[in-house]
Amino acid sequence: MTAGTTATEAAxxxxxxxxxxxxxEWLKLWSLRSTVWAYVLGALVVVGFNVGATYDRYxxxxxxxxxxxxxxxxxxxxxxxxxxxxxxxxxxxxxxxIGAVAITGEYSTGLIRTTFAAVPARRSVMxxxxxxxxxxxxxxxxxxxxxxxxxxxxxxxxxxxGVSIADPGSLRVVVASTLLAPVCGxxxxxxxxLLRHGAAATVTVVVVLLVVPLVFADDRRWAAVxxxxxxxxxxxxxxxxxxxxxxxxxxxxxxAWTVFALWALGATAVAVFAVHRRDQ
Numbered sequence: 001m002t003a004g005t006t007a008t009e010a011a012x013x014x015x016x017x018x019x020x021x022x023x024x025e026w027l028k029l030w031s032l033r034s035t036v037w038a039y040v041l042g043a044l045v046v047v048g049f050n051v052g053a054t055y056d057r058y059x060x061x062x063x064x065x066x067x068x069x070x071x072x073x074x075x076x077x078x079x080x081x082x083x084x085x086x087x088x089x090x091x092x093x094x095x096x097x098i099g100a101v102a103i104t105g106e107y108s109t110g111l112i113r114t115t116f117a118a119v120p121a122r123r124s125v126m127x128x129x130x131x132x133x134x135x136x137x138x139x140x141x142x143x144x145x146x147x148x149x150x151x152x153x154x155x156x157x158x159x160x161x162g163v164s165i166a167d168p169g170s171l172r173v174v175v176a177s178t179l180l181a182p183v184c185g186x187x188x189x190x191x192x193x194l195l196r197h198g199a200a201a202t203v204t205v206v207v208v209l210l211v212v213p214l215v216f217a218d219d220r221r222w223a224a225v226x227x228x229x230x231x232x233x234x235x236x237x238x239x240x241x242x243x244x245x246x247x248x249x250x251x252x253x254x255x256a257w258t259v260f261a262l263w264a265l266g267a268t269a270v271a272v273f274a275v276h277r278r279d280q
């Protein structure tokens with residue numbers, strides 16, 4: 001009787017709604033205090049790099065010639081300080097690591113087994129994880145990008161060298177830098193699903209996002225093709241508003257946006273579908 005009743009109740013229990021899965025993943029993401037600290041420290045470091053580089057230029061502004069200062073303004077070099085290359089590399093590392101830990105943490109604690117036992121629809125669970133991570137990382141990237149832009153241009157503005165968000169190229173720099181966080185976060189999650197180990201996934205994130213671009217220089221066509229297909233190179237193409245001078249194999253802004261989109265979609269597909277074929 002008891003067993004029969006339990007089986008009947010289990011059979012009658014409705015399937016989890018996707019919005020319930022989203023709510024569960026949202027709570028799971030913010031349940032650890034370390035998650036909040038990871039976001040806060042990552043933001044402080046990235047913004048700090050941008051502000052530090054800008055202040056260094058501001059401090060030695062009068063040491064440069066009048067012609068150099070005029071070229072700085074006319075060439076739009078101020079946008080290079082809105083989100084520096086070093087800050088972008090740190091954001092890629094931080095976002096990729098956060099994305100990887102978001103899934104490998106559940107594998108290491110065994111929580112993933114409980115999750116899939118409660119919700120056997122693994123693809124739905126992973127789709128919810130992807131949606132939550134994408135939303136949070138997009139908001140996180142936007143806060144960091146806008147704060148970096150505002151502070152850097154406010155500092156340069158004291159010498160009348162800053163730009164506004166309405167100036168040509170400014171919005172593209174902010175949007176591209178914003179989307180760098182969710183793209184790299186999704187790549188980290190996909191690698192976490194494949195490797196299921198935090199340290200291994202984090203190291204692989206570093207290799208894929210930061211080391212591989214150093215191997216493929218754009219001085220040969222085949223190497224340029226590989227380099228242009230990487231998210232870091234796509235981001236650098238988008239933030240370089242003066243692109244094209246002395247570039248042997250130039251590529252378009254549309255191509256860079258396409259690379260961003262393909263990496264995000266590919267990482268999403270791996271995270272959602274790979275987990276369905278593997279035992280936990």
